[in-house]
Amino acid sequence: MRRSLVGLCTLLLVACYPVQQDTEADVAAVRALLADYDAAVNGGDAAAIFALYAEDAISMPPDEAGRVGMEENLAEMEEGFEANTIQLTSVVDEAEVAGDLAFARITFDETITPTAGGDTELMHGNWLLILKRQEDGSWKIWREMWSVFAPEA
Numbered sequence: 001m002r003r004s005l006v007g008l009c010t011l012l013l014v015a016c017y018p019v020q021q022d023t024e025a026d027v028a029a030v031r032a033l034l035a036d037y038d039a040a041v042n043g044g045d046a047a048a049i050f051a052l053y054a055e056d057a058i059s060m061p062p063d064e065a066g067r068v069g070m071e072e073n074l075a076e077m078e079e080g081f082e083a084n085t086i087q088l089t090s091v092v093d094e095a096e097v098a099g100d101l102a103f104a105r106i107t108f109d110e111t112i113t114p115t116a117g118g119d120t121e122l123m124h125g126n127w128l129l130i131l132k133r134q135e136d137g138s139w140k141i142w143r144e145m146w147s148v149f150a151p152e153a
Contacts (some may be wrong), residue, residue, distance in 0.1 A: 018081075020056055023097045025096055026042055026097040026102060026133075026139070027096070027102070029093050029138075029139055030092075030095050030097065030102050030104055030131055030139055031092055031095060031104075033052055033131070033139055033140075033141075034090060034092055034106065034129075035105060036052060037049060037052055037088075037090070038088050038089065038090055039100035040052070041086055041087075041088040042086070042087055042088060044085070044086065045081075046074055046077035046078045046080075046081055047074075049077055050070055050073075050074045050077070051124040052140060052141055053070045053073075053140055053142075054132055054134070054141065054142045055069070055070070056068075056069065056142070057070050057073075057140070057141055057142055057143065057144070058099075058142075058143050058144075059061050059144050059145075060143075060144065060145065060146075061145075062146065062148055080112075082115075083114060083115060083116070083137065084112050084113060084114055084115060085112075085113045085115060086110065086111070086112050086115075087110065087111040088108060088109075088110045088114075089108065089109045089110075090106050090107070090108040090109075090127065091106065091107050091108070092104055092105075092106050093105045093106060093107055094111045095132070098138070099133075100132060100133040101130060101131070101132055101133070101142075102130070102131040102132075102133075102139060103128065103129060103130050103131070104127075104128075104129045104131065105126070105128055106126070106127040106128070106129065107124070107125070107126055107127075108123075108124070108125055108127055108146075109122070109124050110122070110123045110124075110125075111122070111123075116142040123148045124148070124149060124150065125142065125146050125147050125148040125149060126146060126147050127145075127146040128144065128145050128146065129141055129144050130143040130144070
């Protein structure tokens with residue numbers, strides 16, 4: 001009986017032990033997704049940006065209610081790219097993976113220049129992302145929030 005109990009306990013411990021994942025590769029994949037995000041913004045490609053988000057993504061912009069799903073965000077992005085040239089430079093300050101979720105803490109600089117002329121807007125901010133591993137193993141942006149403040153002089 002004692003031997004059976006020890007065997008059962010060992011089996012339970014092994015079954016519950018988390019499977020080691022290649023977190024280094026996952027962090028690299030998250031960083032690559034963010035580089036793709038910058039490239040899509042700088043290319044004015046709203047569809048490419050949209051493809052980086054999970055279907056059930058939630059965005060929490062500053063001073064606005066959260067947006068559930070990406071349809072509203074896609075329309076806003078397309079309008080923004082029609083009216084402006086946008087240049088984004090982001091730096092991943094921290095990225096971690098835990099199972100099927102990852103987070104990235106990012107600082108960014110963004111320059112928005114109206115295509116019809118007018119003043120260029122400069123923004124500096126922080127961006128926090130939670131990414132979720134998809135069934136195919138890829139990563140998508142699942143939750144995001146950001147803050148914007150005046151660039152340092």
